Structures are given as C-alpha cells and as structure tokens.
Amino acid sequence: MVKIGPITLPEFPLLLAPMEDVSDPPFRRLCKAHGADLMYSEFISSEGLIRDAIKSRKKLDIFDYERPVGIQIFGGDEEAMALSARIVETVQPDLVDINFGCPVKKVVCKGAGAGVLKDIDLMVRLTKAVVSSTHLPVTVKTRLGWDSDSINIDEVAQRLQETGIKALTIHARTRAQMYKGEADWEHISRIKQNPNIEIPIFGNGDVDSPQKALEYRQKYACDGIMIGRGAIGYPWIFKEIKHFFETGELLAGPTxxxxxxxxxxxxxxxxxxxxxxxxxxxxxxxxxxxxxxxxxxxxxxxxxxxxxxxxxxxxxxxxxxxxxxxxxxxxx
Incomplete structure (x- = not known):
C-alpha cells in the first residue's frame, strides 16, 4: 500500500494527471470507472480563486464517486497560495497539489508553474505557505529543472520533503523540453535511491502502454505512475495496465x-x-x-x-x- 498522509492507495497506484481543459469531472469519472486510483482537478490559479473568477471556482467541483481526488493550484505569491489553499479546503478534497511543472508561457511568465524551477527558495516558501494553511495533505508536481544545464530535482525533492509535503510527482522532462523529446526517468530512479527521501515518488512522462508501464515500474522503482496524455481519449489505459501487471497478458483494445x-x-x-x-x-x-x-x-x-x-x-x-x-x- 502507498500512503499519502491519511490516504491509502493500492500498491503501485495509477494516477490521472491534472490537465488543463481535459481533467474535468466528466473525464475523471470515466477514468475512475476504468481503474484510475487517484485523480486531480485541472490546475487552478490561486489569484483566480481569490478574485472569485467563475472559471476557477467551477474547477473546484468534485464528487464523492471520484475519491480520492486532489485539487491542484498554482501561483507565485505566498499569501495568495495560502489563501487559495484555505478556499480549496472548503470543498473537502482529499488533498491539495501544487503545480510547479506547467511549462506553458502564460503560466511561467507569472512566475508560477515551471517558472518557479529557477528559484528553489521561492518554491520552498510557496510550499510552506500552503502546508501551513491547510489540514489536508499537500503534494507537489514538478519537473527535473528549467533546462538540461540546471537540473535541480535532487535538491528540490529533499527541500520540499522538509516542508512537510506527503508525496512528489516528477515529470521527467525539463521546462525547456516542454512535452518534446524523451522523458529521462533515470533522475526519478536516483531520487528513489536516496535514503533520505521517505515520501512516495510518482513518475510521469511517456507512459502510453501497459508494456511501458511495467518496464518503468521495474526499471525505475518509483511508487506509482501518473498518466496524462496517454489517457486522453483512452481511459481504458488504466484497466489495461492493471491487467498486464496481474497477468502478463494484453487486453484487447476497446471495440x-x-x-x-x-x-x-x-x-x-x-x-x-x-x-x-x-x-x-x-x-x-x-x-x-x-x-x-x-x-x-x-x-x-x-x-x-x-x-x-x-x-x-x-x-x-x-x-x-x-x-x-x-x-x-x-x-x-
């Protein structure tokens, strides 16, 4: 079993990634029906929540059949992140996730998402602000670093664990890569081998088949896998991966x-x-x-x-x- 604070997940859980304009309640419901163990909302701007922006507030909608489910927030201001975490707490999700990985320009230019990868001290302060403002478990999703010359995930993992987060998901690309090139899971393996890292480490990036999921599970020894693009239009991927883990056989594709x-x-x-x-x-x-x-x-x-x-x-x-x-x- 994998523990995220009081949340108990199956051994080697499969997570649905938070994806803008994709991971809404209807899509999450389909993925849950096909075996997703933990899901997240689309990412939500902390400033949008505070301004009571209708689109941001709508993203707070969660339903009991989804549980466990987390709400993901992003932002670059400590006070706004703390206040938004308290707002999130009112709808009673199972956890709060912080997005330090979104590479899109409109987020990065606000000093949020992957933009925070350039300033680990700020990342730590933002995380502390959220952890101290909520009773819910706090998790983080991030990337390896800003670019190949500034990969800092080892320091990030250690320092974020010290803030009190309960799990860390690592997208095995840099911000400069966006979603291109091959994800480098060797970094995830190295984090898992660090005896000082005690929180669950989930891997993300390029898992789009049961065979690859099993290969990455065995090769990199992470605690679970988060699937994003591989689930778009294909919620069956969770069921197919679990079946392959259990039997070594591939399920026939959907009719x-x-x-x-x-x-x-x-x-x-x-x-x-x-x-x-x-x-x-x-x-x-x-x-x-x-x-x-x-x-x-x-x-x-x-x-x-x-x-x-x-x-x-x-x-x-x-x-x-x-x-x-x-x-x-x-x-x-």
Missing part, C-alpha cells in the same frame, strides 16, 4: 461499441455538469481522440461537431455504430 459508449457517457456527464449547450461544446475536442486510429472516422467527425442536443448526439452515435457494425473493415 467500436465501447468507444461509442464512452463518448455517450462523457457527453451525458458533461451536459449534467455544464448544461446542454456548454457541455456539448466541451465535448468537441474529444471526438477525434476517442476514435484515433479508426478508419473512416473523419467522415463522422464533422457530424459530431455539429451536434447541439443530446438527442442529436444519440442519433449520431446510432448512425456511427450502424456504419461500423456493417463494415467489412478490420477496426480492432
């Missing part, structure tokens, strides 16, 4: 029926959460992901994008199912 069911559930839950119009607009970014690699889906994509009601969605799902059911194509 057309299972893909369409996922789209239907995702759309239904999105509408429940945001209303019909907004919920179906939110869905537009997901259709291609659910049918990635399926031949001739482009012919249906335009029709899905034009769906404006759940009834139209059901009709389009029926038409798509009928086409593939009667198609001689090998779509496995």
């Amino acid at each position: 057309i029926e299972e893909r369409l069911e996922a789209v239907s559930l995702h759309a239904h839950w999105s509408v429940e959460w945001k209303g019909e119009r907004a919920g179906l607009v939110e869905m537009r970014q997901h259709y291609s992901n659910y049918f990635r690699g399926i031949p001739h889906f482009k012919e249906f994509r335009k029709a899905f994008l034009q769906v404006e009601t759940l009834e139209q969605m059901r009709e389009q799902i029926g038409k798509t199912h009928e086409f593939y059911l009667n198609s001689p194509l090998d779509i496995s």
Whole structure:
C-alpha cells in the first residue's frame, strides 16, 4: 500500500494527471470507472480563486464517486497560495497539489508553474505557505529543472520533503523540453535511491502502454505512475495496465461499441455538469481522440461537431455504430 498522509492507495497506484481543459469531472469519472486510483482537478490559479473568477471556482467541483481526488493550484505569491489553499479546503478534497511543472508561457511568465524551477527558495516558501494553511495533505508536481544545464530535482525533492509535503510527482522532462523529446526517468530512479527521501515518488512522462508501464515500474522503482496524455481519449489505459501487471497478458483494445459508449457517457456527464449547450461544446475536442486510429472516422467527425442536443448526439452515435457494425473493415 502507498500512503499519502491519511490516504491509502493500492500498491503501485495509477494516477490521472491534472490537465488543463481535459481533467474535468466528466473525464475523471470515466477514468475512475476504468481503474484510475487517484485523480486531480485541472490546475487552478490561486489569484483566480481569490478574485472569485467563475472559471476557477467551477474547477473546484468534485464528487464523492471520484475519491480520492486532489485539487491542484498554482501561483507565485505566498499569501495568495495560502489563501487559495484555505478556499480549496472548503470543498473537502482529499488533498491539495501544487503545480510547479506547467511549462506553458502564460503560466511561467507569472512566475508560477515551471517558472518557479529557477528559484528553489521561492518554491520552498510557496510550499510552506500552503502546508501551513491547510489540514489536508499537500503534494507537489514538478519537473527535473528549467533546462538540461540546471537540473535541480535532487535538491528540490529533499527541500520540499522538509516542508512537510506527503508525496512528489516528477515529470521527467525539463521546462525547456516542454512535452518534446524523451522523458529521462533515470533522475526519478536516483531520487528513489536516496535514503533520505521517505515520501512516495510518482513518475510521469511517456507512459502510453501497459508494456511501458511495467518496464518503468521495474526499471525505475518509483511508487506509482501518473498518466496524462496517454489517457486522453483512452481511459481504458488504466484497466489495461492493471491487467498486464496481474497477468502478463494484453487486453484487447476497446471495440467500436465501447468507444461509442464512452463518448455517450462523457457527453451525458458533461451536459449534467455544464448544461446542454456548454457541455456539448466541451465535448468537441474529444471526438477525434476517442476514435484515433479508426478508419473512416473523419467522415463522422464533422457530424459530431455539429451536434447541439443530446438527442442529436444519440442519433449520431446510432448512425456511427450502424456504419461500423456493417463494415467489412478490420477496426480492432
């Protein structure tokens, strides 16, 4: 078992990464149904929470069926981070996570996310401010460093542990890499081998198959894996990895029926959460992901994008199912 404060997770848990415009409640619900052990909200601006920004507040929505679930915050001001942690505490998540890894320019330019990698002292102060302001377990997600010439994850891990965080997730790239190049998990392995590191260390980066998950588990000896892009449009990855761990066998990929069911559930839950119009607009970014690699889906994509009601969605799902059911194509 893996412990994060009072939270008990299975041996070698699989975590769903916090992803902007992806890790919302409907998507998290699908991933939970397929085996995700711990999930996080989309990242939330501490300043946005304090200003009572509607978009930021909406990201605080969590539901009991998701538990354990964490809310992730980011920011570069100690007072704002402390206050936002107290706001987060009011919705009673299971933990608070701090984002010190987001590489996008609009976040970094505010001295937040991966921008803090240039100033470990500031990172420590921000983390202390959050830890001291909440009774919830605090975790951190970060990167190896700003660039290949300033990899500082060893010092970061040690100093953040001293602030009282209960777990650390390491995306095995630098900020300069963004999401390009190969993630270097050797750094994660080195952190795990440090006898002074006692908190759970989760690895993140490039895990997109059961085979790779098992390879990384055995080779780098981390306490669990966080999956981000590998789960987009493919919530089945959690179930497939667990099955492979247990049996050494690969599950067959999702059928057309299972893909369409996922789209239907995702759309239904999105509408429940945001209303019909907004919920179906939110869905537009997901259709291609659910049918990635399926031949001739482009012919249906335009029709899905034009769906404006759940009834139209059901009709389009029926038409798509009928086409593939009667198609001689090998779509496995």
